[in-house]
Amino acid sequence: MAVKDIEQVGLDTYKFGFHDDIQPVYTSPKGLSEDVVREISRQKDEPAWMLDFRLEALRQFEQKSMPTWGADLSRIDFDDIHYYIRPQDRQARSWDDVPDDIKSTFDKLGIPEAERKFLAGVGAQYDSEVVYHSIKEDLEEQGVIFLDMDSGLREHEEIVREYFGTVIPNGDNKFAALNSAVWSGGSFVYVPEGVRVDIPLQAYFRINAENMGQFERTLIIVEPGAYVHYVEGCTAPVYATDSLHSAVVEIIVKEGGRCRYTTIQNWSTDVFNLVTKRAVAYRDATMEWVDGNLGSKVTMKYPAVYLMEPGAHGEVLSIAFAGEDQHQDAGAKMVHAAPDTSSLITSKSISRKGGRTAYRGYVQVMPDAERCRSNVECDALLIDDRSRSDTYPYMDIEESDVAIQHEATVSKVSDQQLFYLMSRGLTQEQAMAMVVSGFIEPIVKELPMEYAVEMNRLIELQMEGSIG
Amino acid sequence: MPRAPSACPGFSRKNRRKLGRAYARCYVWEEQLGPARSPTRTILQPARIVFLGDHRRETHSLRMTATNGQTTLSIRDLHVSVEDTQILRGVTLDVPAGEVHALMGPNGSGKSTLANTLMGHPAYEVTAGQVHFKGQDVLELETDERARLGLFLAFQYPAEIPGVRVASFLRLALNARREAEISVMEFRRLLMEKMQMLRMDPKFASRYLNEGFSGGEKKRNEILQLAVLEPELAILDETDSGLDIDALRIVADGVNRLRGSDLGVLVITHYQRLLNYIEPDRVHVLIDGRVVESGGKEVAERLEAEGYERYGAAAASEDA
Numbered sequence: 001m002a003v004k005d006i007e008q009v010g011l012d013t014y015k016f017g018f019h020d021d022i023q024p025v026y027t028s029p030k031g032l033s034e035d036v037v038r039e040i041s042r043q044k045d046e047p048a049w050m051l052d053f054r055l056e057a058l059r060q061f062e063q064k065s066m067p068t069w070g071a072d073l074s075r076i077d078f079d080d081i082h083y084y085i086r087p088q089d090r091q092a093r094s095w096d097d098v099p100d101d102i103k104s105t106f107d108k109l110g111i112p113e114a115e116r117k118f119l120a121g122v123g124a125q126y127d128s129e130v131v132y133h134s135i136k137e138d139l140e141e142q143g144v145i146f147l148d149m150d151s152g153l154r155e156h157e158e159i160v161r162e163y164f165g166t167v168i169p170n171g172d173n174k175f176a177a178l179n180s181a182v183w184s185g186g187s188f189v190y191v192p193e194g195v196r197v198d199i200p201l202q203a204y205f206r207i208n209a210e211n212m213g214q215f216e217r218t219l220i221i222v223e224p225g226a227y228v229h230y231v232e233g234c235t236a237p238v239y240a241t242d243s244l245h246s247a248v249v250e251i252i253v254k255e256g257g258r259c260r261y262t263t264i265q266n267w268s269t270d271v272f273n274l275v276t277k278r279a280v281a282y283r284d285a286t287m288e289w290v291d292g293n294l295g296s297k298v299t300m301k302y303p304a305v306y307l308m309e310p311g312a313h314g315e316v317l318s319i320a321f322a323g324e325d326q327h328q329d330a331g332a333k334m335v336h337a338a339p340d341t342s343s344l345i346t347s348k349s350i351s352r353k354g355g356r357t358a359y360r361g362y363v364q365v366m367p368d369a370e371r372c373r374s375n376v377e378c379d380a381l382l383i384d385d386r387s388r389s390d391t392y393p394y395m396d397i398e399e400s401d402v403a404i405q406h407e408a409t410v411s412k413v414s415d416q417q418l419f420y421l422m423s424r425g426l427t428q429e430q431a432m433a434m435v436v437s438g439f440i441e442p443i444v445k446e447l448p449m450e451y452a453v454e455m456n457r458l459i460e461l462q463m464e465g466s467i468g
Numbered sequence: 469m470p471r472a473p474s475a476c477p478g479f480s481r482k483n484r485r486k487l488g489r490a491y492a493r494c495y496v497w498e499e500q501l502g503p504a505r506s507p508t509r510t511i512l513q514p515a516r517i518v519f520l521g522d523h524r525r526e527t528h529s530l531r532m533t534a535t536n537g538q539t540t541l542s543i544r545d546l547h548v549s550v551e552d553t554q555i556l557r558g559v560t561l562d563v564p565a566g567e568v569h570a571l572m573g574p575n576g577s578g579k580s581t582l583a584n585t586l587m588g589h590p591a592y593e594v595t596a597g598q599v600h601f602k603g604q605d606v607l608e609l610e611t612d613e614r615a616r617l618g619l620f621l622a623f624q625y626p627a628e629i630p631g632v633r634v635a636s637f638l639r640l641a642l643n644a645r646r647e648a649e650i651s652v653m654e655f656r657r658l659l660m661e662k663m664q665m666l667r668m669d670p671k672f673a674s675r676y677l678n679e680g681f682s683g684g685e686k687k688r689n690e691i692l693q694l695a696v697l698e699p700e701l702a703i704l705d706e707t708d709s710g711l712d713i714d715a716l717r718i719v720a721d722g723v724n725r726l727r728g729s730d731l732g733v734l735v736i737t738h739y740q741r742l743l744n745y746i747e748p749d750r751v752h753v754l755i756d757g758r759v760v761e762s763g764g765k766e767v768a769e770r771l772e773a774e775g776y777e778r779y780g781a782a783a784a785s786e787d788a
């Protein structure tokens with residue numbers, strides 16, 4: 001039952017007539033054109049360089065062809081999408097309109113009232129100003145900037161201009177180009193030299209419609225010796241009214257700095273989730289991506305770390321969970337551009353009910369990047385015979401003095417394991433959920449506590465009714 | 469052991485009518501105690517009897533009698549095959565509450581097959597025979613239902629469950645058989661107490677279930693589960709193999725301590741040594757899928773001295 005709850009979150013979007021009760025003040029016409037891009041920039045009152053950036057990106061987008069690998073994207077109709085809706089115009093729904101099964105999923109997950117409304121697209125303003133306010137003051141005292149990207153551009157134009165689009169150029173790939181042309185929202189984080197931000201910065205605290213748009217853009221700059229943990233998304237199903245989510249995240253970690261970026265996405269299952277995430281790490285810096293993909297119809301996402309100077313270390317820990325009609329094509333990229341750099345990729349995927357997961361990874365070692373170490377481990381768990389998992393590890397090693405390891409396993413939940421657990425009184429579903437949560441434990445234990453708890457509860461919900 | 473309905477006080481003709489269905493159930497139950505006379509499955513369940521309002525006195529005594537008698541694990545003429553090969557060829561065996569029975573037999577004679585079948589492993593197909601426990605037709609139940617009914621199997625080869633900590637698994641398993649959840653603190657105390665009894669390093673509580681455990685550690689962990697879950701009938705499948713001498717004694721002590729008036733134990737072993745520590749009430753010899761001899765502990769002693777030759781076992785297990 002619960003599985004259905006979660007899945008219906010997305011599938012029935014239109015059936016529930018969830019949208020357009022109120023005429024928005026400004027909504028771009030459907031489809032993409034130079035006029036639309038100019039209008040977005042005008043609405044936001046942006047500097048000319050940003051408009052140029054957008055227009056150049058639009059040209060790139062039009063020239064680039066769709067990826068021919070990965071998931072089937074043929075059902076995306078670029079002409080049938082609104083590329084911009086002003087945030088204040090998004091708050092059109094009422095709680096009463098939210099389908100019961102979504103409400104009951106929130107119940108089961110124990111999501112607080114205020115968040116539920118936001119997640120269901122009811123409130124545009126997540127009621128956390130009070131909580132956030134004191135945190136914000138602390139951060140400000142330390143000189144940390146934590147704003148939505150639009151405000152970031154308005155208030156700190158010089159910093160944004162210096163870094164924006166430097167990690168992921170506007171023509172990087174078709175979807176990055178699309179994002180660069182029409183981006184809106186996302187986060188801007190700047191951590192000054194030597195500052196350690198103790199609490200994870202959660203997009204939660206300042207969630208509003210600006211923050212979680214379909215083309216959000218995030219830029220994080222970690223100055224030398226600084227540390228920040230940024231958390232985005234949530235385990236609760238996000239009820240999106242738009243079927244294409246294409247974000248860009250750029251991160252710069254300078255000498256000795258460390259950044260961890262945690263994402264849990266549980267988009268409704270009609271969403272194409274095509275995200276470009278990339279970080280550069282300089283001398284002795286560490287960049288860690290922790291990435292959980294539970295929802296969406298299709299996800300294509302390969303968080304990358306460019307290890308630019310000696311001592312840099314990159315990590316990707318990812319979990320993908322594919323159920324019926326879902327295709328999670330996720331992975332990681334590590335580019336060793338300097339000697340003595342190291343990387344670690346751990347990927348876990350679970351497929352059930354005919355769902356498909358793929359690990360797609362790329363490890364590159366450039367010439368003269370001696371003594372690099374890279375360790376790739378990807379494990380797939382199949383819950384039934386209909387489901388599928390593929391591994392596409394690419395290695396491009398142009399230096400001989402390196403230590404590269406790749407290990408891939410595909411396993412099925414064994415009868416022996418289920419029998420063992422059931423012989424102690426666990427039901428088949430409990431046993432299955434236990435094996436699955438054990439499988440992803442190495443990653444879940446890296447999540448902030450409340451996420452870990454929610455994640456396990458979600459796995460249990462997903463497992464309910466999954467056994468024939 | 470009570471046999472006739474008259475052994476249940478209060479079963480006058482008048483009361484029978486009043487008791488109605490419960491009486492009927494009781495009667496069936498009584499039949500079960502006999503040597504497999506009826507395959508009937510509807511059986512009195514103590515919880516239901518308590519409902520009987522003004523017949524409180526009768527029900528009470530009825531319940532007492534019922535509980536005692538029913539905890540006999542009763543196996544009748546059990547035939548089991550695996551992938552179309554007949555392994556068990558008519559096993560009949562009773563393990564009453566509070567007794568320890570040993571099951572011995574050569575490699576491949578079907579001991580683990582019996583253990584797995586009793587616990588409901590899907591690979592083992594029962595082609596004939598019955599198993600009853602606590603008045604339930606065990607073969608009708610799923611594995612987890614059997615566990616909650618009070619059956620427990622300490623595995624010869626316990627499965628590894630990566631990523632699942634011993635403590636979290638055991639707490640879930642314990643809660644599965646309790647009405648009210650045990651609090652985290654209370655569970656912690658219970659677990660530590662039992663681990664201490666088995667002289668296990670507390671670190672094991674947070675290790676992943678059986679993953680990377682040595683052979684002996686796995687066995688000890690099985691007994692830990694036995695101690696925490698407190699089943700009513702435990703099958704120990706070669707728990708002694710792989711244990712060093714000290715561990716053997718510790719585990720045996722553990723079992724002996726649990727061996728109170730209620731726990732029935734079926735110990736599968738190859739060696740007399742374990743039986744020196746856990747003294748069996750009876751010893752059964754399984755050869756080629758049949759119990760060929762049952763007797764007191766002297767049976768095990770003789771086996772230790774003479775082997776299985778006197779049963780013509782070598783030949784028998786070959787063509788199994």
Ligand SMILES: Nc1ncnc2c1ncn2[C@@H]1O[C@H](COP(=O)(O)OP(=O)(O)OP(=O)(O)O)[C@@H](O)[C@H]1O
Pocket residue numbers: 550551555573574575576577578579580581582591624788
């Ligand atoms: N799942 C199975 N698949 C195929 N054959 C099996 C299976 N389980 C048991 N058997 C076969 O059934 C026979 C009895 O095996 P079983 O494990 O019950 O023996 P055992 O008496 O426990 O032996 P041991 O003393 O070596 O533990 C053996 O020939 C074994 O190969």
Ligand SMILES: [Mg+2]
Pocket residue numbers: 579580581624705706
């Ligand atoms: Mg065996």
